[in-house]
Amino acid sequence: MPKEPTSGQGAQPAQGAAPQNPQGAGAPPESGASASRQPRGHVVGERKKRFLVAPRQPMVQMGPLGVLPMAFQPLSLSTVEQALRAAPDIEVVGLVGDRRAASPLAEGMGGGHAEGVLVARMTDQKAQELHLQGQGRLLVERDQHLQLFEPALRQPNLVASLTPAAGPAMSLAVLVLDGSGAPVPEAEVSLFGSLLPASGVTGQDGTATITMYGENPHTVRGLYVKPKSDFWSFYQRDPDLSATEPNVVTLRPLSAWRGLSGFPAQNTIGWGQRAMRMDKLPPEFRGRGVRIAVIDSGVATSHTNLRQIGAGFDIIDKDTDPGAWNQDQLGHGSHCSGVIGGADPTFGIRGFAPEAEIHVCKLFPGGQVSQLIEALEYCIEHQIDVANLSLGGTEPSEALEQQILRAKRFGVACIAAAGNSGDAVQYPASSPHVLAVAAIGKAGEFPPDSYHSQTMNGDVDADGFFTARFSCYGPRVDVCAPGVAIVSSVPPNNFAAWDGTSMAAPHVTGLAALVLAHHPAFQGPGRAPNADRVERLFQVIRMSARRVTLGEQTRIGYGLPDALVALGWSVMAADRRGQQPLQGMAGMGLGALGGIGGTGLMGEAAFGQPVGLGAAQGGIPGIPGLPFGIGTVRGGW
Known part of the structure; x- marks a missing residue:
């Protein structure tokens, strides 16, 4: 805002400020006594938002048919950063993703040279200009906010969105x-x-x-x-x-229900773990040696079931208090962690893998795509085996997809909640490089007068399983898991029964940890962290699943994973004290799995090959230093 004149002279706008002009664009601004009547304060205009900017990789452009090959010579990240810093109306905030120099390990994993993603503040208009100037070689996308997948209240029918102007x-x-x-x-x-x-x-x-x-x-x-x-x-x-x-x-207290008799004073296994037959596994199957990342709202290590968790990083407050990952204001991350790896003293709920090494990446409240990229980089740097993503955004992100693929190449298996909108699978669960988990419930595992009864669809099968109304569905659903009336840990040392695909994904994450720790196919050379191991793990989980509910396959994918089948154990063997795996089941399907997994990786590699080089000469006015040209981009379809 220009300062008020100190004498009878008219007000002069400051350099770069828009003149005050209430009469329209064609009328001169008022001066003198009229100008003094102008309201003082902040003129509302468009604020700068965070955007993700990076050289586009040749193999990750998302199209209606999936991943499309692109033909051009990629830009260097340093060139893009120099150009952005030279632009007066763009503020470079930082760099996320791969920030390390290329190493033999990175080269062996297909990581190539270190290329991260720049985070910059600019207006929507400037971002659009930058995108157009990039000629398809520059990724420019909004750093969208993410949300935790907790189902919204299902309102009664015929609720109108009308606000009365007056009335009693x-x-x-x-x-x-x-x-x-x-x-x-x-x-x-x-x-x-x-x-x-x-x-x-x-x-x-x-x-x-x-x-x-x-x-x-x-x-x-x-x-x-x-x-x-x-x-x-x-x-x-x-x-x-x-x-x-x-x-x-x-x-009613939680312990009043028959499935939780004596809870929490007496240690209990949740109905979801029983439905997946975790309770039939040998007691020594506890996930030792596997590293799991819970990318969520933090974890309350004040909880008796979660005190064994000792590693993490607060990405939201990384500059002020990176160690605040053990504070969970929302309770969501604590609930997920309890399902995955809750310890089993004589109190509370036991998780799938109580001896796994759990790392916590605190991303909420307020998490954005750029911070999820940082969380996945943490997973790469700390050699995480499985990452639980009970979160999502409204739109796919090419920058995040690039990082998910990079994490996969380093052996990080991302398991994601499908979403709670009751519509198509949300991102990142819709990515072909993660395992998408939908939610189911089971009749008789919650009081009929609880809100959990409102999640039931009319597809209850003979065993009581039903698909949850809130759960997202579609061809991208890989498996389903218990996600209704799931009892787990919440701060400070309590328990709550929650619904959501957020609760379903940790069941599969916990099972994945057990498979990696105890399945013979993932020992020795099979334990090497790479994309092939991720694909084999996903396929073992898919192939272990059995059909549940009377719902369509798009709502359950392959079905409900079975811990006994996934680990190669039979019911009869599990029910005996001297448990022994059935011959042939320990290597269940792995001869075929190699071919299935290999196909995906081969297709991935094929798409990674450039199919031609466009022109890359000439400068773009307004963004100095970017060597963009008019050259054509040719696809391979």
């Missing part, structure tokens, strides 16, 4: 108690009416007062209570409510 307000008091009559604080209470829903949180007295406009007690179509921990949720369709006295809801 209705206030309802909801009192939430436990079985002994004590108040339950910090419980989220939501009411769904004919217009917009309204929510509140109970105080120390267990009461939440919720105000709704244009409603009365007879138009409320749903009441939902979500406790912070230790209790089952509550849902009542078409509740009978009072506007004159508190509406009392009594929650």
Whole structure:
């Protein structure tokens, strides 16, 4: 904003600032007394956002048919960085991804020369100009925000998105108690009416007062209570409510359900682990020697089941407090970690691989694609075997796809939640280089008056398995796993029953750790970390799966993985004390797996070959130093 004139002279705009002109573009700006009436403050305009900028690699352009080959000589990262720093309206924030010099290991893995991704701030318009100037040789994409996959409330039908301009307000008091009559604080209470829903949180007295406009007690179509921990949720369709006295809801403790009798004082195995027959494996199968990364909201090592976790990195606060990975404000990462590797003292829930080495990459709240790229670089540097990704974004990312592929070449197997939008599989689960996991539930594993009952589809099979309504689906789903009413660890030392593909993915991550640690095919030379090992691991998990639910295959993929089959054990052998693997099962399908995995890798290598070189001469006005030309880009289709 220009300063106010100190004398009778008219105000002069500062250099580079837009003149104040309320009369339109064709009218001269006001001066003198008229200018003094202009409001003071910040002029709203477009702010600069974070973008990812990098030389485009010849083999990772995403098209309608998948990965398309591209024909050009790649730019060097240093050339791009110099050009960006020379532009006055672009701010280079930093570099993520591969920052190391090429090494014999990198060359052997197909890593090539070190090429990272630049993070820069600019406007949308400038990013579009940069993209056009790149002539297809420069990756320019928004550094989109990521989200954790927790299912949104499924509102009753016919809820309208209309806000009344005026009208009477209705206030309802909801009192939430436990079985002994004590108040339950910090419980989220939501009411769904004919217009917009309204929510509140109970105080120390267990009461939440919720105000709704244009409603009365007879138009409320749903009441939902979500406790912070230790209790089952509550849902009542078409509740009978009072506007004159508190509406009392009594929650059941988790231990009141038959599958969790004595919990948490008595150590328990969750229904998901039992459904995948982890409980039938030999007790010594505990994942020792495998490294797992949980890329999430951190992990509360204050929890008894999670105290064995001792390594991690806070990517969000890396410059101020990188060691804050052991603080989990959201509880999401702690819940996932408990499913994967919760320790098994005489308290709580045992995870799949309690002796695996778990690393925590804290990415939430506020994680973006650039920070996920950093998390995967952490996985490469620390030789992580399996990475759990219970997260996703709204759009695919070419920069992230490039990093996922790089991690795969270094032997990092990424297992991703399919998403909770009830639509097509979200990214990065939709990537062909990760294992995508959808969610299923099982009738009888939660109280019928809990909100978990609202996740049921009408495809319940004879064993009670059903596909979860919120779960994403489509041909990119590889397998399904338990993701409804999953009880696991939450801060500080409590437990909660949550739903989501976020809860399904850790079941498969835990199983993958057991396969890598104990399957004979992944010992000795088969343990070498490379893309072939990742493909073989994925195929072992797929081939172990059995069909569950009456839903379409696009909702379950190959089905529910079976720990016994994946590790080559029979039910009869597992039920005996002297367990022995069945002959031939230990190497289950691996003769064929080599061919399947090899096909993918061969196709990958074929696409990596350049099919021609376009012209690369001439400068682009406005971005000095970038040697872009008009040359054509030829594909191989």
